[in-house]
Amino acid sequence: MLRKLLVAVPLAAAMAGPASAGPSDDPAAVLQALIDSTSSYYLTQSEQNLMMMPDNPALWSLEEGEALFKTPRGPKNVSLEGCDFGKGPGVLEGAYVELPRYFKDTGKVMDLGNRLIHCMKTLQGFPADDPAVKEIHGSKSDHMKLQTYIAAQSNGMPWNPPMDHPLEKAMRDAGEVVFYRRSGPFDFNCAACHGEPGKRVRASVLPYAQDPKEWTKAISWPAFRVGQDNTRSSQHRLRECIWQMRYPPIVAGSDLSIALLSYWTELARGQPAIIPDMKR
Amino acid sequence: MFDTKIRVAAACAALALAGTYATAADVDYTKMTPQELAEYLIFEAKGYKFDAQVQTEGATAKDRLVQDELQKVCTETRNKPSPEQAAKISAAARESIKYPEGDIKLGDWKKGRELAWSGFGYRLDPNFDDHKKSAPGANCYNCHEFAGDRQGGTIGPSLRNYGKLRGTEQPVLKLAYGIIYNAHSMFPCTRMPRQGAKGLLTEAQILDVMAYLFDPESPVNKE
Structure with a gap:
């Protein structure tokens, strides 16, 4: 409790300040500050999860991820500490809230998952079909552990996807088109569920894409999905939405998926990331 | 383009x-x-x-x-068609509707209730809905609430007391059949799936769902 209070005070100051704010170590405090600053059923819908935040099982993923990150691995026996996530080799603080972004060395806009794969292959020498590279879902996967650790170094920091490179803008704008594009046997688009505030699908309160304070929680992954008993990623959330929409399965890491992530991150710009979060 | x-x-x-x-x-x-x-x-x-x-x-x-x-x-219009576009959409939607022969006869409200509740059907990999093992549902509860016994969504309007408020005259039933079959006939660029026009529900299934909405014995009209 005392620890919580100690974190909450500088956080409140940080959130009022400019985008250069540093990371906070308490996702629950970040979420609470959002709840206190707005009125949203989506943010508060699971009282149980709010209470569980200090014991979030995703914290295990985070801890295991830190060890994995720093351990020399792969055929080249090096750690991931030399991996550049956009802010220079080894710089993790604030890297995740600036993804997806353009990387000069690949000429592509990449999300965290794609960048990790890139570093596992080039830096550590893992072959593409190694389980470390290709198993991207579930708490037991290296990906979810590493992603949780890396992303958590941006907890409390405002989403700030760079739009300096023309490719970053192109991907974001194409993502917006896809978000509103109606198709499939049910004629759905993303906006069918996320286009109005305060709506429910059955018992679940849906996040509204045009409310950044609500949307930041919606896109704060990795998070522990209580109903699935696993730590999950943005790509997994996307996959499940697409499945519910009755679309063909989306290819994780495809440019299509990156375009959607670019747009959805844009929608939360300026609001603090809650990582790791807990979700239903 | x-x-x-x-x-x-x-x-x-x-x-x-x-x-x-x-x-x-x-x-x-x-x-x-x-x-x-x-x-x-x-x-x-x-x-x-x-x-x-x-x-x-x-x-x-x-x-x-x-x-x-x-x-x-x-x-293209983000669900806000111009009056001209809207008129074209609803005309085409009305054209698509195949009504039952003769008078509309309500089906079985109990079957309709389960159809309305079921969200099964048409989902693909990674968790394929096998229609040979189980017939697809109508997904109504995703967006609508019907009665107090089961929680429905709020994306669409509440359908509580649907029949009690409207009666069961043929023109009323015909209108409801048309909305379920192709809701764009009444609401151009609605988010509601075209259950009949896209072959998602059969005529008999639509009549079962309608019984759930209109039958005086249905929980929808018992509150």
Whole structure:
């Protein structure tokens, strides 16, 4: 409790300040500050999860991820500490809230998952079909552990996807088109569920894409999905939405998926990331 | 639009000749409009698994992403068609409706209740809905609430006391049948799936769902 209070005070100051704010170590405090600053059923819908935040099982993923990150691995026996996530080799603080972004060395806009794969292959020498590279879902996967650790170094920091490179803008704008594009046997688009505030699908309160304070929680992954008993990623959330929409399965890491992530991150710009979060 | 489609197609053809296939590096995304890039990412850059198994015989997963005229207009206008577009949409939707022969006779409200509740059907990999094992439901509760016994969604309007408030005269039943069959007949660019027009529900299933809405014995009208 005392620890919580100690974190909450500088956080409140940080959130009022400019985008250069540093990371906070308490996702629950970040979420609470959002709840206190707005009125949203989506943010508060699971009282149980709010209470569980200090014991979030995703914290295990985070801890295991830190060890994995720093351990020399792969055929080249090096750690991931030399991996550049956009802010220079080894710089993790604030890297995740600036993804997806353009990387000069690949000429592509990449999300965290794609960048990790890139570093596992080039830096550590893992072959593409190694389980470390290709198993991207579930708490037991290296990906979810590493992603949780890396992303958590941006907890409390405002989403700030760079739009300096023309490719970053192109991907974001194409993502917006896809978000509103109606198709499939049910004629759905993303906006069918996320286009109005305060709506429910059955018992679940849906996040509204045009409310950044609500949307930041919606896109704060990795998070522990209580109903699935696993730590999950943005790509997994996307996959499940697409499945519910009755679309063909989306290819994780495809440019299509990156375009959607670019747009959805844009929608939360300026609001603090809650990582790791807990979700239903 | 037409012109740029040719441009993309030409680029793809050139790549095919060179013995490679189109990836991000081969095509300049920044030279495309957002619409062109979106289409490219969906259909050319392998954004979806088009080889996924589907439930409908003769259909492919890719077919699901190809927009028909209604989907195109509702996408372009973000569900706010002009009065002219709206009139065209609802006229085409009315045209699509195949009514039962003779008077509309309500089906079994108990079957309708379970159909309305079921969210099963038409989902693909990674958790394929096998229609041979279980028939697809109507998904109504996703967006509507019907009665106090089970919680429904709020994306669509509440349908509590639907029959009690409207009665069961044939014109009323015909209107409701039309809305379930193709809701764009009444509400152009609605988010509601075209249950009949897209072959999602059979005539008998629609009549069961209607019984759940209209039958005086149905929990919908018992509150």
